[in-house]
Amino acid sequence: MTLAIFGGTFDPVHLGHLSVAWEAAELLDAEVRLMPASVPPHRDAPMASAMQRVAILRAALHGQSRLTLDTRELDRAGPSYTIDTLHELRAEQGERPLVLLVGADAFANLASWHRWRELFAVAHVGVLSRPGVSASLPVELEDEVAGRRVVDAADLRRASAGKVIELAVTPLEISATRIRELLAAGRDPRYLLPAGLFDEPALLAPYRA
């Protein structure tokens, strides 16, 4: 079975993440691992600690087994560069097809990632559609991916890395930024987060004012 990795700051994980990860698992017929970044490159430090974000992820993933948690980036010091993580996974997984899942907004910035061209040598890339994000890419990135695009998920299973597929997932306009704002304002964003998180108030305490 294909292994797909969905990295993120997950500060906190929300139903947008979970829904697109679930749909990607179905569309790719893959195991999907959510992988929290310890020190996310290219953005400010998260509001919650890595341990707090992992506790929320564990509670969010409770009750199903298709989406799992991979905490390897928390064991590394320094910025969580995706290329380092993918090399580690490749060494463990042999020729198994690996897919790096990224939201369309993150994908549009891919050419700013550490050793970004090397990513395609180690994994396929699955781009998750996201509301409000246009499909146009910087020229440098478009030039790199133009010859790599496939539309059929079966093409990803025929090679271990190097292809790019667009995954048209159900659009959900949910962001962690909005959820942090609501929690800080004393609101309960009940239907934007997994219901189980509200059973343990300590989980969301890092975001309360």
Ligand SMILES: Nc1ncnc2c1ncn2[C@@H]1O[C@H](COP(=O)(O)OP(=O)(O)OP(=O)(O)O)[C@@H](O)[C@H]1O
């Ligand atoms: N609603 C969504 N639909 C599709 N992809 C999403 C959605 N929310 C997040 N993603 C993707 O999930 C990955 C991790 O995102 P991240 O943890 O930064 O969440 P975020 O909601 O974008 O957070 P923030 O608002 O703090 O930037 C990224 O690849 C991002 O593009």
Ligand SMILES: O=C(O)c1ccc[n+]([C@@H]2O[C@H](COP(=O)([O-])O)[C@@H](O)[C@H]2O)c1
């Ligand atoms: O490797 C990089 O240079 C790099 C730069 C920016 C983001 N990433 C990864 O992309 C994923 C989504 O990042 P973010 O900031 O949108 O949560 C997360 O796993 C980050 O570690 C990776």
